[in-house]
Amino acid sequence: MTDRENKKYGYGLQLASRQLQENKEVVLEVVKLNGEQLCYASQSLKNDYEVVLEAVKQNGLALNYASYELAENKEIVDFILEAVARNCKAFKFASGELKTDRQFVLQVANQHVGSLEFACDELRNDKEFMLTLIEQCGGVVLEYASHQLQRDKEVVMKAVKSYGCALQHVSTTDLAYDKEIVLEAVKQHGSALRYASEEMKR
Numbered sequence: 696m697t698d699r700e701n702k703k704y705g706y707g708l709q710l711a712s713r714q715l716q717e718n719k720e721v722v723l724e725v726v727k728l729n730g731e732q733l734c735y736a737s738q739s740l741k742n743d744y745e746v747v748l749e750a751v752k753q754n755g756l757a758l759n760y761a762s763y764e765l766a767e768n769k770e771i772v773d774f775i776l777e778a779v780a781r782n783c784k785a786f787k788f789a790s791g792e793l794k795t796d797r798q799f800v801l802q803v804a805n806q807h808v809g810s811l812e813f814a815c816d817e818l819r820n821d822k823e824f825m826l827t828l829i830e831q832c833g834g835v836v837l838e839y840a841s842h843q844l845q846r847d848k849e850v851v852m853k854a855v856k857s858y859g860c861a862l863q864h865v866s867t868t869d870l871a872y873d874k875e876i877v878l879e880a881v882k883q884h885g886s887a888l889r890y891a892s893e894e895m896k897r
Contacts (some may be wrong), residue, residue, distance in 0.1 A: 730754030755782030783809030811839035834858030859884030
């Protein structure tokens with residue numbers, strides 16, 4: 696494609712002819728400029744690994760337009776990790792099966808812990824899994840644990856030991872009154888004290 700064509704189609708593949716929307720070379724150049732233009736590519740190209748990978752490299756949210764078949768293929772899910780690395784919200788568009796896959800969710804969390812917002816409820820309520828996540832990614836992941844686990848002393852203790860300010864996620868629970876928890880949190884980060892109960896601040 697010429698520079699002129701790049702500028703024209705990089706932000707308006709929807710205006711291109713069907714022939715161009717089906718042209719892999721053209722679509723590759725377009726999604727390198729604007730990943731979300733994958734929306735206007737032909738269905739066959741939305742199912743093309745190379746095209747989708749280039750699209751999510753430019754904009755993680757382009758994952759929304761990848762074909763269902765491609766997103767379901769566990770053998771080539773590295774493009775999903777690429778998407779999440781660019782934008783944690785991209786995990787929202789992964790298949791339901793991948794959102795329940797423990798090993799894959801661990802990989803995703805390593806790319807961006809914010810992606811845990813879209814992991815399945817079962818994993819977010821799995822104590823063993825959450826302890827593993829905290830060990831791997833730090834106490835910041837406590838934000839994405841279930842309400843039940845945010846009230847679990849073992850889980851919270853492990854979280855505040857690595858990230859004191861994780862205490863903010865239990866500020867409305869009984870653990871905000873727990874001396875051991877608060878001391879560990881403050882020991883790790885002094886500013887965590889602001890998340891303790893008023894009683895503990897005295």
